[in-house]
Amino acid sequence: MPLRITTMTESFADQIMLWNYEPPYDFYNSEPDEEFRKELLECSYYAILDEEGQLFGFCCTGSSAQIPIAIPLGAYDEDLLDFGLGMKPESTGQGRGKEFLSFVLSSIAEIHNRTSYRLTVAKFNERAIRLYTQLGFSEVTSFDYGGTTFITMIKMPVSGL
Known part of the structure; x- marks a missing residue:
């Protein structure tokens, strides 16, 4: 399944806000919300398209991928590229995660x-x-929110001997 990354558009943002995951993943559901829509469009979010040009998922980088409450706790002190991602609900649980995550990372x-990622x-x-x-991530810290x-998990480059 060849994937491609592209700019987030209003249409893609609107589709993402309507995604509905089954429990327990319904934690990730969102309601159509102008603030979230604005974040999708104005911050560092990218749409991931499938081979037919249909929305397959998204990713974000930087502060968009962080939970602000954890900043003063030191969860994001190390200089790593923070990222987040989400896959279209109908595509989850089908063994496509490894390919999707590998594509996002590259x-x-x-x-x-x-x-180096977090x-x-x-x-x-x-x-x-x-x-x-x-895919090589390891747990670093944990915190409670809501x-x-x-x-938080990190992946560092493998260093040679």
């Missing part, structure tokens, strides 16, 4: 010229954490 590496994930999302671990425990 795309943001090219855009930002970085090789992501923040809800601790209950064991499916995603398994995938991140398979009744949910989050963890």
